[in-house]
Amino acid sequence: MYIDSHTHLDFFQDNIEDAIREINDNKILTLANSMDIESYLKNKEYSKESEYIKPSFGIHPWKAAEYKGNLEVLIPYIDESEIIGEIGLDFLWVEDKSTFDKQREIYNFILKESIKRNKVVSLHTKDAEEEIYKSLKMYNYNKAIIHWYSGDIETLDKFIELGCYFTISVDIGYSDRTKEVLDRVPIDKLLIETDGPTALEWVNGEYGYPSEIIKVYEKVSEIKGYKIEDLINIVEKNYYNLLGS
Numbered sequence: 297m298y299i300d301s302h303t304h305l306d307f308f309q310d311n312i313e314d315a316i317r318e319i320n321d322n323k324i325l326t327l328a329n330s331m332d333i334e335s336y337l338k339n340k341e342y343s344k345e346s347e348y349i350k351p352s353f354g355i356h357p358w359k360a361a362e363y364k365g366n367l368e369v370l371i372p373y374i375d376e377s378e379i380i381g382e383i384g385l386d387f388l389w390v391e392d393k394s395t396f397d398k399q400r401e402i403y404n405f406i407l408k409e410s411i412k413r414n415k416v417v418s419l420h421t422k423d424a425e426e427e428i429y430k431s432l433k434m435y436n437y438n439k440a441i442i443h444w445y446s447g448d449i450e451t452l453d454k455f456i457e458l459g460c461y462f463t464i465s466v467d468i469g470y471s472d473r474t475k476e477v478l479d480r481v482p483i484d485k486l487l488i489e490t491d492g493p494t495a496l497e498w499v500n501g502e503y504g505y506p507s508e509i510i511k512v513y514e515k516v517s518e519i520k521g522y523k524i525e526d527l528i529n530i531v532e533k534n535y536y537n538l539l540g541s
């Protein structure tokens with residue numbers, strides 16, 4: 297089975313029915329990451345239409361500054377969600393530095409509560425790779441998906457050493473850095489993702505439907521010299537190892 301280890305179904309908006317149809321037709325196990333509570337509730341609704349959709353709760357760093365509630369309110373969502381994401385820090389795309397402390401407050405809270413519950417966390421690390429690494433290292437925690445890593449190689453190696461998992465995204469074949477990440481990540485820590493319809497648009501201008509995951513698998517298997525069926529099995533095993541760890 298294909299596994300899309302990081303996407304955003306609520307980004308499909310009016311195209312959501314087509315997206316869910318593709319997920320069902322191609323049997324793509326889909327980790328539907330959330331941006332905030334509202335986005336998580338939408339993902340939960342979508343999951344009623346597909347046994348392949350797994351909603352995960354998180355507050356994305358881009359949404360951190362907008363969150364005005366008490367952090368304790370988030371606990372029931374953390375409790376009920378098997379995987380937590382998307383959480384993290386973003387000091388690259390978020391230009392307003394005044395949000396950074398709020399990002400940290402929310403990220404550190406959700407991370408700590410997730411670790412207490414031994415949950416998998418899906419992490420956004422843009423220009424905050426070292427800080428995210430330290431936050432995991434402090435707890436020696438590696439039940440983490442480092443999503444679309446694009447930082448420096450030195451920090452990548454530290455995440456690898458810690459035993460984290462990594463997604464390769466739709467820019468494989470376009471980005472030298474992503475190719476380098478794929479070269480370095482141990483094969484038993486490899487996952488694959490699409491990151492929603494807009495990620496591919498950012499890479500090459502095309503709108504990325506869920507079946508785009510097949511193309512990412514094809515490119516990765518070509519680069520690694522695996523048959524596609526073998527890569528499907530490897531990623532599936534990795535995913536279940538991560539969940540069961």
Ligand SMILES: [Zn+2]
Nearest residue numbers: 304329382491
């Ligand atoms: Zn994302």
